[in-house]
Amino acid sequence: MKEYTTEQLRNIALIGHSGSGKTTFVESALFLSKATKRQGTVEEGNTVTDFDAEEINRNISLSTALAPLEWKKKYKLNLLDTPGYADFVGEVKSALRVTEVALTFIDAVAGVEVGTELTWAYAEEEKLAQLVVVNKMDRENANFETALESLREAFGDAQFVPILLPIGSQDDFKGVVNVLEKKAYLGPESTPAAIPAAMVEQVKEINFEMMEYAAEGNDELLMKYLEGEELTAEEIAVGLRAALINRTVVPVLAAAGVSGVGVSPLLDLLAQLVPHPAEATMVECADGEEFAVAEDSPLALLVFKTMADPFVGKISYFRVCSGLAEGGNTFYNPRADENERVSQLLTMRGSEQLQVARLYPGDIGAATKMGSVLTNDTLCYEEQPVEVRGVNFPSPLYSVAIYPHTKRDTSKMGSTLTRICEEDPSLQWEQNPTTNETILSGMGGSHVDTAVRRIKSRFDVTLDTRIPKVPYKETVTRTASARYRHKKQSGGAGQFGEVHMRLEPRARDTGFEYVWEVYGGHISTSFRPSVEKGVRSVLKGGVIAGYPIVDVLAAVYDGKEHPVDSKDIAFQVAGREAFKAAFMQASPVLLEPIYRFVVTVPNEFTGDIISDLNGRRGRVQGMAQEASKAIITVTAPLAEMQQYAANLRALTQGRGMYTLKFVNYAVVPGNLAQEIIAAAQKEDE
Ligand SMILES: Nc1nc2c(ncn2[C@@H]2O[C@H](COP(=O)(O)OP(=O)(O)O)[C@@H](O)[C@H]2O)c(=O)[nH]1
Ligand SMILES: [Mg+2]
Numbered sequence: 127m128k129e130y131t132t133e134q135l136r137n138i139a140l141i142g143h144s145g146s147g148k149t150t151f152v153e154s155a156l157f158l159s160k161a162t163k164r165q166g167t168v169e170e171g172n173t174v175t176d177f178d179a180e181e182i183n184r185n186i187s188l189s190t191a192l193a194p195l196e197w198k199k200k201y202k203l204n205l206l207d208t209p210g211y212a213d214f215v216g217e218v219k220s221a222l223r224v225t226e227v228a229l230t231f232i233d234a235v236a237g238v239e240v241g242t243e244l245t246w247a248y249a250e251e252e253k254l255a256q257l258v259v260v261n262k263m264d265r266e267n268a269n270f271e272t273a274l275e276s277l278r279e280a281f282g283d284a285q286f287v288p289i290l291l292p293i294g295s296q297d298d299f300k301g302v303v304n305v306l307e308k309k310a311y312l313g314p315e316s317t318p319a320a321i322p323a324a325m326v327e328q329v330k331e332i333n334f335e336m337m338e339y340a341a342e343g344n345d346e347l348l349m350k351y352l353e354g355e356e357l358t359a360e361e362i363a364v365g366l367r368a369a370l371i372n373r374t375v376v377p378v379l380a381a382a383g384v385s386g387v388g389v390s391p392l393l394d395l396l397a398q399l400v401p402h403p404a405e406a407t408m409v410e411c412a413d414g415e416e417f418a419v420a421e422d423s424p425l426a427l428l429v430f431k432t433m434a435d436p437f438v439g440k441i442s443y444f445r446v447c448s449g450l451a452e453g454g455n456t457f458y459n460p461r462a463d464e465n466e467r468v469s470q471l472l473t474m475r476g477s478e479q480l481q482v483a484r485l486y487p488g489d490i491g492a493a494t495k496m497g498s499v500l501t502n503d504t505l506c507y508e509e510q511p512v513e514v515r516g517v518n519f520p521s522p523l524y525s526v527a528i529y530p531h532t533k534r535d536t537s538k539m540g541s542t543l544t545r546i547c548e549e550d551p552s553l554q555w556e557q558n559p560t561t562n563e564t565i566l567s568g569m570g571g572s573h574v575d576t577a578v579r580r581i582k583s584r585f586d587v588t589l590d591t592r593i594p595k596v597p598y599k600e601t602v603t604r605t606a607s608a609r610y611r612h613k614k615q616s617g618g619a620g621q622f623g624e625v626h627m628r629l630e631p632r633a634r635d636t637g638f639e640y641v642w643e644v645y646g647g648h649i650s651t652s653f654r655p656s657v658e659k660g661v662r663s664v665l666k667g668g669v670i671a672g673y674p675i676v677d678v679l680a681a682v683y684d685g686k687e688h689p690v691d692s693k694d695i696a697f698q699v700a701g702r703e704a705f706k707a708a709f710m711q712a713s714p715v716l717l718e719p720i721y722r723f724v725v726t727v728p729n730e731f732t733g734d735i736i737s738d739l740n741g742r743r744g745r746v747q748g749m750a751q752e753a754s755k756a757i758i759t760v761t762a763p764l765a766e767m768q769q770y771a772a773n774l775r776a777l778t779q780g781r782g783m784y785t786l787k788f789v790n791y792a793v794v795p796g797n798l799a800q801e802i803i804a805a806a807q808k809e810d811e
Contacts (some may be wrong), residue, residue: 135225137445152173152205159196173379176207190207193476216551232273234269234273234380242280289802291328304332333362337365340368403487404487419448426505429505444491451487452471461513465508471485495659501517518579519552530589542587552573591607599717606629613691622686623684623686626704627683628707639679640661642682649684718765720764724758725739726784728756742767744766
């Protein structure tokens with residue numbers, strides 16, 4: 127691919143509800159720019175940006191794909207096609223971190239949908255300039271006006287300005303009018319034409335309105351405007367570009383990706399209005415420092431995506447935040463303290479690798495086989511270390527326990543989980559020390575399922591999933607003592623040991639403590655470690671329900687020994703049994719993990735959500751209000767919340783969100799504890 131300088135670059139993240147036509151639009155744009163020879167479809171599974179086996183199987187985007195295209199020999203548009211489902215928010219966030227604008231797609235029939243609201247909020251969080259495509263104008267019941275109305279209703283603070291108006295709609299969607307230039311374009315070839323007579327007045331009005339927005343951001347234009355002079359299309363574009371950077375207007379553009387109508391004029395406008403990287407942004411460092419996006423700034427590449435390909439190996443996608451990246455460079459990875467020599471710089475078009483000699487500041491590229499590099503690393507020169515602010519990936523919300531399907535899968539389970547989690551930082555895996563289960567956590571059921579299926583299709587490792595065991599713990603709530611005599615005198619050498627032990631509850635999270643209070647030599651101190659060994663052998667497997675024992679003090683205060691038969695093993699047994707007996711006397715309880723959940727839902731769901739949470743033993747800690755949303759803070763036991771992601775979606779039609787954080791362990795209420803203990807005993811048998 128040709129080289130493009132910073133001023134020629136346009137980085138655009140396509141976001142919005144799943145099914146609004148982003149992937150199809152990219153397909154059309156690639157075809158019209160002659161990057162591809164034919165326009166693929168999602169249904170046939172031959173699009174450039176949905177190339178992953180899982181995406182093809184399910185006909186939806188599951189990860190962000192890059193699609194650079196060269197437009198009118200002057201611009202390089204880096205389109206980032208993102209998935210629309212809430213579970214894949216990590217992909218959307220990383221795309222928004224490396225682009226100057228967010229291009230929100232809405233369906234001309236459905237208008238603003240759940241996914242639109244979610245992704246819009248992420249773009250706002252990044253303070254990105256926004257534009258909207260009212261797509262699928264060719265569909266039955268498509269209506270530009272009602273779609274625009276739904277935008278105004280949902281995001282009232284934004285100033286929406288229609289710049290590409292549809293000519294006709296549904297079957298009769300013929301073309302678009304560019305209000306800025308006051309010109310019409312017909313068909314996918316976008317043949318210039320006269321503005322339909324019925325639209326002339328409307329176009330004039332909006333054009334006039336646009337002059338006002340354009341003038342607001344630019345003193346020179348404002349003077350001209352106030353003196354009653356008309357602004358030229360060029361001048362309006364300059365003003366609108368400034369307004370876009372200041373986030374005071376949101377241009378709205380009509381199109382139909384599938385037929386290609388409106389697509390060329392839309393790409394023209396993107397080239398014209400979207401700010402280039404140096405114009406709109408600074409390089410933000412992790413420590414808050416900023417510097418210019420420029421060739422002579424320190425080299426900084428932010429890795430925003432990693433792909434594990436079984437054949438090519440690791441592919442790292444990055445944005446050249448500043449400096450000039452060239453093939454043959456050695457990049458330094460400060461986090462890992464490693465150097466990575468990159469002989470060939472690439473850019474990716476879907477799964478296709480395109481070679482490039484150099485990448486200018488602001489451009490997006492990739493490199494393979496950088497072993498030490500993970501998502502969110504900054505690559506730089508060793509003499510000039512830089513750490514760029516990374517992608518703020520969401521923390522996982524939903525966990526499953528993973529079991530290898532066969533023995534063969536066991537050995538490869540850990541390494542494939544690591545690779546898939548490297549690829550997507552909103553996925554994490556760990557071995558739970560309490561339950562001994564392998565836990566995979568992500569944003570929701572479909573996120574985790576996709577990961578498991580990807581592991582199957584890419585690495586041929588089959589994994590089964592289950593609801594994780596709750597990592598309960600056991601402890602005692604009062605002081606109690608017990609004694610145990612171990613005596614074995616049949617046949618050969620005998621065994622003898624007697625231990626008197628007292629257990630005391632300890633404060634939460636202070637762990638286990640063993641003390642020796644035997645004075646007067648009833649047991650030789652040489653048996654002190656033997657008794658301790660016996661006691662510790664019980665800690666991991668518990669006494670009442672098979673869970674680890676925590677926060678207990680065990681004091682050996684007396685006992686007896688035999689001059690010949692007392693030996694290590696005898697005191698181990700006596701220690702173990704005395705501990706178990708004392709434990710049962712000391713009012714044992716189960717502890718369960720409690721999490722704090724912050725649940726955000728549209729106001730109308732508040733009542734339902736709270737009563738549902740009450741039913742899950744939740745305790746509301748606070749309520750706050752933000753726009754039309756309620757933010758409910760609640761603590762609740764994990765045991766009741768393992769499927770909350772699906773539950774919240776069902777209760778709010780997908781409009782609820784939540785985060786969670788571990789708080790502490792608390793005593794399981796008696797009746798529930800009895801059930802858990804009974805279940806554990808049954809499993810034992
Ligand atoms: N009628 C019509 N259908 C479209 C258009 N664009 C996409 N579609 C269809 O809408 C569905 C979802 O499209 P897709 O590109 O996967 O949407 P995405 O989830 O936003 O990427 C597919 O069945 C497409 O064929 C369009 O402009 N008009
Ligand atoms: Mg898609």
